Amino acid sequence: MKVLIVGAGIAGPTLGHWLHRAGHQVTIVEHAPALRRGGYLIDFWGAGFDVAERMDIVPALRERGYVMTEARAVDRRGRRIAGFDPESVIESRARYVSIARSDLAAVIYEAMSPDVEVIFGDSVRSLEDDGQRVHVMFDSGLRREFDLVFGADGLHSRVRRLVFGPDDQFETSLGMVVAAFQAEGYPHRDELVAMMYAEVGFQAVRLSLRDDITLFLLSVRHEGPLPSKRADQERLLRTRLGDGGWEVPEMLHCMSAASDLYFDSVSQIRMPSWTTGRVALVGDAAACPSFLAGQGSALAMVEAYVLGTELAMDADHSAAFARFQDRLRSLLRSKQDAAKGLGLAFGPKNRFQLWERNAVMKVMGLPKVTDAVMGRSFRDAIVLPEFPEAGR
Numbered sequence: 154m155k156v157l158i159v160g161a162g163i164a165g166p167t168l169g170h171w172l173h174r175a176g177h178q179v180t181i182v183e184h185a186p187a188l189r190r191g192g193y194l195i196d197f198w199g200a201g202f203d204v205a206e207r208m209d210i211v212p213a214l215r216e217r218g219y220v221m222t223e224a225r226a227v228d229r230r231g232r233r234i235a236g237f238d239p240e241s242v243i244e245s246r247a248r249y250v251s252i253a254r255s256d257l258a259a260v261i262y263e264a265m266s267p268d269v270e271v272i273f274g275d276s277v278r279s280l281e282d283d284g285q286r287v288h289v290m291f292d293s294g295l296r297r298e299f300d301l302v303f304g305a306d307g308l309h310s311r312v313r314r315l316v317f318g319p320d321d322q323f324e325t326s327l328g329m330v331v332a333a334f335q336a337e338g339y340p341h342r343d344e345l346v347a348m349m350y351a352e353v354g355f356q357a358v359r360l361s362l363r364d365d366i367t368l369f370l371l372s373v374r375h376e377g378p379l380p381s382k383r384a385d386q387e388r389l390l391r392t393r394l395g396d397g398g399w400e401v402p403e404m405l406h407c408m409s410a411a412s413d414l415y416f417d418s419v420s421q422i423r424m425p426s427w428t429t430g431r432v433a434l435v436g437d438a439a440a441c442p443s444f445l446a447g448q449g450s451a452l453a454m455v456e457a458y459v460l461g462t463e464l465a466m467d468a469d470h471s472a473a474f475a476r477f478q479d480r481l482r483s484l485l486r487s488k489q490d491a492a493k494g495l496g497l498a499f500g501p502k503n504r505f506q507l508w509e510r511n512a513v514m515k516v517m518g519l520p521k522v523t524d525a526v527m528g529r530s531f532r533d534a535i536v537l538p539e540f541p542e543a544g545r
């Protein structure tokens with residue numbers, strides 16, 4: 154079959170890899186002019202790690218990634234108030250890596266066959282499914298036909314909007330914004346430690362990366378519309394964090410000088426169905442759990458793998474789409490529900506939540522407590538299907 158995947162992030166190239174391996178003719182269209190660089194660091198483990206193993210990309214992930222040894226909470230003077238080893242939350246350090254989202258995307262992209270056609274700097278303008286084919290018009294004016302189209306274009310998916318309807322039907326704001334930026338030569342470094350500081354309304358995280366780069370991640374309570382201009386985004390962050398303790402003033406100083414500022418809402422996507430006719434959504438476009446879940450990339454890979462495997466096993470795309478949803482719906486719903494409850498860690502709403510966050514952080518290192526508080530929500534209750542190696 155001729156298939157079109159919209160989006161070359163995490164889910165898109167993973168799906169491209171498996172659909173090509175199943176013998177399909179794959180085209181990917183990405184609206185950015187090239188693979189995106191920079192961005193934020195993600196933790197990667199669980200069933201997504203299993204998919205990475207099946208794609209033989211774990212050595213490349215390890216080479217570009219980091220294995221953090223501590224998540225440490227500090228007070229306004231930078232003194233340690235709590236900390237735990239990430240290994241106590243995830244299954245094992247051997248099956249976990251922290252890596253820039255852009256590096257994960259690049260590694261997956263590089264694993265894809267060169268026979269996959271990739272079009273950068275374009276997108277889909279209209280999609281018309283006549284029951285036999287999907288007629289696609291691109292922004293560039295190009296017109297093509299495909300047997301199936303997949304929206305892997307992230308939280309703000311255009312495919313979802315074009316085919317399933319407006320965002321407000323599916324997007325639930327969790328009342329926060331997230332911002333990420335980098336600085337070179339920042340004076341404070343703590344190798345392989347995620348340094349975390351929270352006040353009522355926000356959390357600021359600092360991570361020391363290779364080549365004297367420091368990554369900052371701010372999660373901030375915010376209701377209402379999101380500013381789209383960088384100057385307004387910075388103003389919003391300064392207003393909320395302006396009086397912050399610890400290194401917050403230095404961080405805000407770095408923000409102005411940063412070449413890129415990642416800024417977005419913290420939202421979830423919940424849909425009654427991720428497929429209709431010959432179109433399916435995958436990754437954040439279908440079921441974004443929000444960054445609070447800390448697993449969106451891994452889940453995007455799982456979804457893409459399951460979808461690719463189901464389509465490799467069944468020539469009837471409707472049956473494959475139905476099984477894709479059956480296998481994943483409850484897992485994704487449980488991740489979304491768990492993530493909703495984690496908002497207090499990333500941006501306590503009041504002094505009581507701040508106290509609660511710090512109290513939980515203090516006992517996180519104790520194995521039984523960790524498992525009770527977070528562990529189970531981080532386990533992936535799914536058995537991945539076997540990919541039929543002969544393809545179709």
Ligand SMILES: Cc1cc2nc3c(=O)[nH]c(=O)nc-3n(C[C@H](O)[C@H](O)[C@H](O)COP(=O)(O)OP(=O)(O)OC[C@H]3O[C@@H](n4cnc5c(N)ncnc54)[C@H](O)[C@@H]3O)c2cc1C
Pocket residue numbers: 159160161162163164165182183184185189193194195196197254275276277305306307308309310311312331333370417435436437438443444447448449450451452453
């Ligand atoms: C701050 C932050 C921290 C996070 N931390 C973690 C973590 O620790 N662990 C984890 O697993 N996940 C984490 N996530 C979540 C993770 O980044 C996402 O869940 C994951 O990237 C989803 O992959 P995706 O391929 O569905 O979408 P994306 O990675 O967003 O990729 C979508 C792609 O589609 C392209 N695109 C968008 N619109 C169009 C269009 N109209 N036409 C063509 N192309 C288009 C985009 O340019 C992009 O390349 C975090 C997210 C954030 C914001």
